[in-house]
Amino acid sequence: xxxxxxxxLVFLYCCPAIAQQYLFKQYTKEEGLSNxxxxxxxxxxxxxxxxxxxxxxxxxxxxxxKNYTTEDGLASDFAFSVFEDxxxxxxxxTLSKGISIIKDGKVTSPSDIDYxxxxxxxxxxxHDDGSIxxxxxxxxxxxxxxxxxxxxxxxxIIQDGIYVQDVVLLNDHTFAMASTRRGVILFNTLTCELDxxxxxxxxxxNLCFSVxxxxxxxxxIGSYGALYKLKDDKKETYVPDWNDFNSNKxxxxxxxxxxxxxxxxxxxxxxxxxxxxxxxxxxxxxxxxNKYAYSLIKDREDNFxxxxxxxxxxxxxDTSFTFYDASQGLPEGAVKSVVSWNEDWAVSTENGxxxxxxxxxxxxxxxxxxxxxxxxxxxxxxxVSGNDTYAFQDRYSKEFVVEGAHSYVIKNDAxxxxxxxxxxxxxxxxxxxxxxxxxxxxxxxxxxxxLSASQFGMFQLHNNVEDSIPGLHQKYHxxxxxxxxxxxxTAVTANNKNLYFITxxxxxxxxxxxxxxxxxxxxxxxxxxxxxxxxxxASKKGLSKLAVSPLLQKxxxxxxxxxxxxxxxxxxxxxxxxxxxxxxxxxxxxxxxVGFFSExxxxxxxxxxxxxxxxxxxxxxxxxxxxxxxxxxLVLPYTKNYLTFNMQAVTFTSxxxxxxxxxxxxxxxxxxxxxxxxxxxxxxxxLPPGDYVFxxxxxxxxxxxxxxxxxxxxxxxxxxxxxxWFWSILGFTAVALGFILxxxxxxxxxxxxxxxxxxIINAQEEERSRVARELHDSVxxxxxxxxxxxxxxxxxxxxxxxxxxxxxxxxxxxxxxxxVLERLGFTAALExxxxxxxxxxxxxxxxxxxxxxxxxxxNAGLHMYRVFQELLSNMIKHAQAxxxxxEVSKEGQTLRLYLKDNGKGFNYHxxxxxxxxxxxxxxxxxxxxxNARLEVNSQIGQGTTYILIVPI
Numbered sequence: 001x002x003x004x005x006x007x008x009l010v011f012l013y014c015c016p017a018i019a020q021q022y023l024f025k026q027y028t029k030e031e032g033l034s035n036x037x038x039x040x041x042x043x044x045x046x047x048x049x050x051x052x053x054x055x056x057x058x059x060x061x062x063x064x065x066k067n068y069t070t071e072d073g074l075a076s077d078f079a080f081s082v083f084e085d086x087x088x089x090x091x092x093x094t095l096s097k098g099i100s101i102i103k104d105g106k107v108t109s110p111s112d113i114d115y116x117x118x119x120x121x122x123x124x125x126x127h128d129d130g131s132i133x134x135x136x137x138x139x140x141x142x143x144x145x146x147x148x149x150x151x152x153x154x155x156x157i158i159q160d161g162i163y164v165q166d167v168v169l170l171n172d173h174t175f176a177m178a179s180t181r182r183g184v185i186l187f188n189t190l191t192c193e194l195d196x197x198x199x200x201x202x203x204x205x206n207l208c209f210s211v212x213x214x215x216x217x218x219x220x221i222g223s224y225g226a227l228y229k230l231k232d233d234k235k236e237t238y239v240p241d242w243n244d245f246n247s248n249k250x251x252x253x254x255x256x257x258x259x260x261x262x263x264x265x266x267x268x269x270x271x272x273x274x275x276x277x278x279x280x281x282x283x284x285x286x287x288x289x290n291k292y293a294y295s296l297i298k299d300r301e302d303n304f305x306x307x308x309x310x311x312x313x314x315x316x317x318d319t320s321f322t323f324y325d326a327s328q329g330l331p332e333g334a335v336k337s338v339v340s341w342n343e344d345w346a347v348s349t350e351n352g353x354x355x356x357x358x359x360x361x362x363x364x365x366x367x368x369x370x371x372x373x374x375x376x377x378x379x380x381x382x383x384v385s386g387n388d389t390y391a392f393q394d395r396y397s398k399e400f401v402v403e404g405a406h407s408y409v410i411k412n413d414a415x416x417x418x419x420x421x422x423x424x425x426x427x428x429x430x431x432x433x434x435x436x437x438x439x440x441x442x443x444x445x446x447x448x449x450x451l452s453a454s455q456f457g458m459f460q461l462h463n464n465v466e467d468s469i470p471g472l473h474q475k476y477h478x479x480x481x482x483x484x485x486x487x488x489x490t491a492v493t494a495n496n497k498n499l500y501f502i503t504x505x506x507x508x509x510x511x512x513x514x515x516x517x518x519x520x521x522x523x524x525x526x527x528x529x530x531x532x533x534x535x536x537x538a539s540k541k542g543l544s545k546l547a548v549s550p551l552l553q554k555x556x557x558x559x560x561x562x563x564x565x566x567x568x569x570x571x572x573x574x575x576x577x578x579x580x581x582x583x584x585x586x587x588x589x590x591x592x593x594v595g596f597f598s599e600x601x602x603x604x605x606x607x608x609x610x611x612x613x614x615x616x617x618x619x620x621x622x623x624x625x626x627x628x629x630x631x632x633x634l635v636l637p638y639t640k641n642y643l644t645f646n647m648q649a650v651t652f653t654s655x656x657x658x659x660x661x662x663x664x665x666x667x668x669x670x671x672x673x674x675x676x677x678x679x680x681x682x683x684x685x686x687l688p689p690g691d692y693v694f695x696x697x698x699x700x701x702x703x704x705x706x707x708x709x710x711x712x713x714x715x716x717x718x719x720x721x722x723x724x725w726f727w728s729i730l731g732f733t734a735v736a737l738g739f740i741l742x743x744x745x746x747x748x749x750x751x752x753x754x755x756x757x758x759x760i761i762n763a764q765e766e767e768r769s770r771v772a773r774e775l776h777d778s779v780x781x782x783x784x785x786x787x788x789x790x791x792x793x794x795x796x797x798x799x800x801x802x803x804x805x806x807x808x809x810x811x812x813x814x815x816x817x818x819x820v821l822e823r824l825g826f827t828a829a830l831e832x833x834x835x836x837x838x839x840x841x842x843x844x845x846x847x848x849x850x851x852x853x854x855x856x857x858x859n860a861g862l863h864m865y866r867v868f869q870e871l872l873s874n875m876i877k878h879a880q881a882x883x884x885x886x887e888v889s890k891e892g893q894t895l896r897l898y899l900k901d902n903g904k905g906f907n908y909h910x911x912x913x914x915x916x917x918x919x920x921x922x923x924x925x926x927x928x929x930x931n932a933r934l935e936v937n938s939q940i941g942q943g944t945t946y947i948l949i950v951p952i
Contacts, residue, residue, distance in 0.1 A: 022287040023321045028312035032065035034058045038307035040081045040295045047610040047650035049297075049305060050090055051313055052079035057092050057102070060313070061614075061648060062655035068092075068100075073107035075100045075115075083124035085132060093121025099134065112148040113141055123167045125175070127189075135164040135177065140187070151192060166210040166252065168219075176219060178208040184221055197221070202235050204228055212253035212260070214274075222250025222262060227272065240270050240279045251294045254304075263293035263306055269316070282316075287323070289314055301605045301653045301700070317653065320562070320602035322359070325593030329361035330354050337374040337574070338589040340581040341382050342394070347594045348374050353384060355395060356594075363395050377411035385409040389418060402427070412445045417461075419443060424452070424461065437466040442483035442576045446491050447504040453480035453493055453576075458502070460509075469502065471511045481575035482527045486548065492535060494525035499537075501552065512552065519546065519559060520703060527578035527588065536580060538573040538588055541657060543597055561702060562602055608706035609649035609658065609698050616712075617644035634714040641687040641716050647680050647696050654701025661705075666692035689718035757925045825853035826861035827888070833869060834886060841876050843901075847886040852895055855952045863926040864897065864950060867934070870919050871899055871946050879903025879944060890952075897948040905944050908936045 028036050035055025043049050049060045056069035056077045069077050076097035083091040090102040098115030101108050115121070119137030126132050131144040133151070138161035140152040152162065162185060166178040175187040176197075183198025183206045198206050210222035218231040225245045229236040240248045240262075247266025254261040262270035268288035271280040282288045290311030297305050306314040324347075326332050333350025340346075345356035348371035355363040365384075372386040382392040389401040389409050401409075401416065408419040416427040419440040426433040438459070440452040449462035457474030459466050468474060479495045486492050490503045499519065501512040516525065523539040530536075535546045547558035577589035586597040616623040619642045628636050649658045659676035664684060676699070697709040720726050790798040821829035827849060838845045856864065875881055881903030889896050912920065927934050931951055938944035 022282055022316070022319060023323055024287050024289055025315040026289050026312050027060065027065075027315070031312075032058075032067070033060075033312050034065070034067040034069065036310045036312045038294070038309075038311075038313055039079070041297055041305055041307045041313065042082050042084055043297055043299050043305075044084045044090065045088060046612075047300065049299065049313075049652070050082045050084070051307060052082040052092060054078055057082060057090075057100075061612075061650050062609075062652045063648075068102060068107055073100065073109060075109040080120050081122055081124065083126075085124075085126050086130070091124050091132070091134075093124065093134070093136070095120045110148065113150070117153075119161065122163075122165055125167050125169065127169075128172075133167075133175070133189075135162075135167055137161045137163045140164075151189075152187070152194075165208070166222075168211045168213045170213065170219070176211050176213070178211045178221065180207050180209065182206060183208050184211060184219075197230065202228075202230065202233075204230075204235065209249060209251045210253045212255060214255055220253055220260065222253050224249050226250075227253075227260075227262065238272065238277060238279070240264075240267060240272075240281065247291070252296050254296050254298060256298055261296055261298075261304060263296040265292050265294065265309070267291065268293055269296075269306065285327070288316075299652055301607045301651065302603050303652050315652065318601055318603040320598050320600075321595060323593055323595045324356075324361075328593075330593055331364055331367070333370070334591045335574070335589045335593055336372050337577055338579055338587045338594050339374045339376050339382070340579045340587065341374075341376050342380065343582070345579075345581075345587055345594070345596075346374055346382055347589065348372060348384065348386075353382075365392065365395065365398070366390070372406070373408050375408075375410050378413065379411070381411060383409045383411060385418070408440050408443055410443055410445075417443055417450060419452075424466070426461075426464070433464050435461070435464050435466060437461070441481040444483050444485045444491050446485070446502070447489050447507075449504070451483060451491050451493075451502065453483040455479050455481065458493060458500070469511070470509050472500070472502075482525065482578075483576065484528055484530045486530050486535075492528065492530065492548075494528055494537065496524040499525070514551070519544070519557060520561065526573045527576050529578045529580050529586075531580040531584070536578060536586055538578045540572050543586060543588075545599070560604075562597065562599070562604075605651075605653040605700050605702050606704055607651075607700060608704050609651035609700045611696065611698060611706055611708075611710035612648040612650065613645060613710065613712060614648035615644075615646040617646070618642065636714060636716050638689050638717055638719050641685075641689075643684050643687065645682045645684075645694055645696070645712070647682065647698065647710075649698035649700070649706070651698075651700045657701040658698055659701075660696055660698045662694070662696035664692055664694050666690050687716050689716045689722070691715050821861060821865055822858070826856045826864060827851045827853050829861070829865055830868060830886075830888065833865070833872070837872055837876065843876065843881055844883040845886060846883070847888075849886065849888040850890060852888060852890055855890060855895060856950075860930045860950065863930050864895075864932075864948070867923050867926050867932075867948060868897065868899070870923050874919060875899070875901050875903065875944070878906070881943065893952050895950040895952060897950070899946040899948075900943065902943040905938045905940045905942050907940070908938045908944075 027033055033051065033053065034057065035053035037054035038051050040052040041049060047061070051058045051060065054077070056067050056074055057079045059066040068074050074092065076094035078095040079092050080095055081093035085091065088103070092100040092102065094100070096116055096119055098113065099110065099121055101110070115136070118139050118141070121134055121136045123135040124132060125135070131142055134141040134143060138153070139150065142149045142151045160181065162177065162182065163180045164177040164185070165180055168176050170176050170186070173189045175189065177185040177187055179185050183196055183204050186195040186197065198204055204221060205223040205225060207224035208221055212220040214220065216231070218229050221228040221230065225239065225248045227238040227240070227250055229238070239245070244266070247264070249265035250262050250270070251265055252263040258274050260272040260274060262272060264270055267281055268283040268291050271282065272278070284291050290308040292309035292311070293306045293314070294309065295307040299305060302317065304316045306316070308314055324330055330347065331349045331351035331354055336348040338345060338347045347354045347356065350370045352367040352369055353365040353371050353374070354361045355365065370386055371384050375383040377383060384390045384392065385406045385408060387405050388403050389406055391399045391401050391411070393399070402418060402425070404420065406418045406420050410417050414428055418425040418427065419437070421439045422436065423434050424437040424440065437452065438454045438456050440454050442453045444451055449460050452459045452461055452466065455478065457478045458469050458472050458480050460469050477495070480493050483491060483493045486501065489505065490501060493500045493502065494516070497516060499514045499516060503510045516522070521537065521539060521544060523541050525537050525539050527538040528535060533548050535548050537544045537546065543562040545560045545562070550556040550558045571590045571592050573588045573590055579587045581587070584599055586599070588595050588597070618640055625634060628634050647660050647662065649660065651658060657678070659678055660680060661673045661676050662682055663671065663673050665671065667687070692714055694712040694714070695709045697706045699705045787799065820832050831847070831849060834845050834847055837843070875884060879901050881901035884899065884901040887896070887898035923934065927948070933949045935947040935949070936944065
């Protein structure tokens with residue numbers, strides 16, 4: 001233990017000298033966080049990060065915050081803890097105001113328990129059985145089956161409370177709870193018994209904040225001043241800084257790849273290597289924005305997040321980017337240039353050239369002197385340009401080269417090339433030549449000449465003349481600020497559009513040009529540097545490494561993008577200021593300071609983003625989907641056809657560089673995806689009716705695309721006058737209307753025909769009546785007189801003939817118009833008709849006739865009489881019936897006339913179709929006149945039944 005402590009103290013002594021400035025990203029109220037005092041945070045299953053703050057709860061999707069406060073129903077704006085259960089509900093613990101639950105954006109605050117007596121809700125835990133334990137300062141509550149059940153309450157044993165800050169489940173029914181009053185409390189959920197790991201039992205500080213159970217079964221305890229490891233009841237103690245013991249309050253422990261990340265109150269972020277048992281302090285002196293961190297998580301993209309006091313949310317990714325400025329030992333003043341020199345780094349500033357060795361400034365050359373561009377000759381001299389130009393063989397031997405302000409200097413073998421604002425000097429041991437030339441951002445040798453890059457274009461310096469390069473006319477190729485040598489005959493450069501490889505062969509130039517868009521670089525390249533077969537390119541968005549041989553030999557792009565927007569300097573890399581050491585470390589200079597990138601330490605984000613539709617606007621208002629849902633399908637009226645889709649890719653590593661691609665299937669060119677763009681809002685105006693599916697996908701900001709596109713189906717209904725149903729109904733209506741009109745026409749024709757027929761029948765009746773009267777009144781009277789005269793003549797034969805003639809005339813008269821019908825009514829007329837038939841035929845007729853005269857009008861009686869007369873006539877002529885039965889009765893609101901014979905019968909329906917007789921037609925017409933219904937039931941060999949039903 002003593003050896004370990006000695007090694008630890010030596011390590012602590014060295015830490016201030018190293019003092020790397022690690023790169024962190026802050027999210028505060030300025031970015032939309034509800035409050036800068038953050039106490040807890042989680043990442044939910046949908047990727048959203050939730051933060052409990054002094055001003056409410058914030059949900060962060062990588063680009064914007066959604067805040068919940070008491071105005072939204074939160075129990076208190078002082079949110080102390082946050083948790084997601086297995087059902088996707090977000091639980092929020094507050095200061096003495098209980099809990100709130102957020103589900104689908106709606107906040108509820110249960111009031112089943114008097115939470116004031118429990119104090120601050122500090123932690124939640126969901127057991128495998130689905131029950132949720134709620135830990136507070138003065139007790140524990142269990143939520144199960146919709147009920148809140150007190151488990152531990154303030155008693156005489158724990159009168160002042162338990163003050164739990166962190167919880168871990170040791171086994172199926174035992175919690176280890178870090179308490180700020182009682183060390184670590186062991187709570188058995190079966191027996192509700194409490195046990196303790198504290199000062200008395202294990203010499204552990206009673207003021208504990210955090211607990212962590214590792215895969216080896218060791219319990220790590222974060223306390224005031226120390227980190228403890230407890231395994232098999234054996235304790236080990238680790239103290240980050242004995243000289244600043246009060247700053248070592250370890251509030252949370254997170255393990256990742258054999259390293260413990262410790263959120264502390266006082267030292268910011270501590271890193272503890274479990275193998276070496278050494279600490280690394282990443283406090284406010286090393287880039288951590290705040291000394292006070294209360295919680296931390298690692299998201300799905302390998303970013304670390306910290307809840308800090310007054311520092312908001314802090315994001316940290318990896319140690320691949322480190323940064324140095326004046327606070328880490330650089331000379332004061334703006335940085336100008338950085339180069340790799342003799343396995344060290346040389347950085348020029350306004351106050352000298354700083355020499356870095358193993359991450360710390362070990363020397364400063366030309367102190368107090370404003371230095372400019374640096375370069376290293378092929379003989380390993382450090383060339384420093386500025387107000388005067390110097391060359392350093394090593395840190396201790398400086399040589400004055402030339403007087404005057406110069407912007408760039410290189411030395412190739414024995415030739416020194418120095419550039420100023422309007423001319424270039426070529427110097428050797430025995431001569432000096434000056435030629436007019438534009439100010440160069442960089443100069444490199446190529447073949448038997450030099451290339452010069454400037455904002456005006458690329459130029460060649462040959463035979464003491466500055467000239468253009470064939471194929472690179474400055475009108476079309478300009479703004480070159482960086483240049484390097486690929487080999488003795490090839491140089492590489494870039495501007496804001498293209499990457500150029502310029503080769504000199506036999507005094508002829510051959511240029512190969514590659515668009516930056518094809519390399520997925522969408523920003524100006526400010527600097528580049530060749531390292532073996534790799535080409536490093538720097539832009540505002542990060543660093544990229546391009547394999548040169550595949551590109552030049554096969555036009556194949558093999559490339560890695562090391563974009564780290566939250567860790568990359570906020571100011572651009574200076575023109576042509578990137579350098580690569582032998583071990584592959586990349587250095588870059590900005591006005592703020594100098595940064596270093598280690599490819600080995602870079603953690604690439606390989607996770608595609610989670611996709612959502614953040615919002616849908618219908619015209620300018622948010623779409624209320626419930627209004628337009630038909631089953632599970634969204635159907636919009638044809639007038640609601642102006643839609644705006646707000647796409648959302650939930651990602652946290654590089655949200656500023658996320659690209660989106662979309663399409664709308666159902667529209668023209670529906671299978672074509674849009675070109676990648678950072679535009680999130682897509683507008684489709686005045687869509688025609690149809691079925692649509694909006695689809696979109698996105699990358700994670702580092703070129704990793706989500707393979708499963710987000711789909712949103714919807715329908716815009718057609719106007720009713722364009723639907724097939726409308727035209728079907730319209731067609732059906734037209735056909736029906738035509739049918740109705742035709743039917744009406746036919747009906748009117750039938751009615752006209754019926755009226756004609758009825759008029760004929762009425763005319764016949766009138767004519768019959770007239771003829772009957774004429775026969776009775778004229779011929780009948782004369783026959784009667786003739787009969788009397790013949791009687792006086794006493795001629796029996798003449799008398800008999802006259803009598804029979806008179807009788808026959810009277811019979812004909814009664815047949816034409818039965819006078820008894822008018823005198824005595826229908827019943828008597830029918831009875832007389834039956835007696836006459838019975839007397840004149842061999843058919844035996846039985847009858848049962850009610851007197852229905854009270855219900856029969858004179859006109860109806862006439863037609864009923866004629867119908868029965870015709871039926872009896874047909875029976876006598878065709879049926880050959882020995883007997884017949886007649887019944888007349890009143891049944892309800894109808895009169896029923898019944899005639900049945902036992903004759904030979906016939907096929908009524910067939911007879912009706914084929915007969916040319918006017919008798920049956922006359923019967924049917926008379927039935928229509930009185931609205932009667934005639935039913936005929938006849939079978940061959942079994943007789944015929946007629947039933948006439950007449951409404952009263």
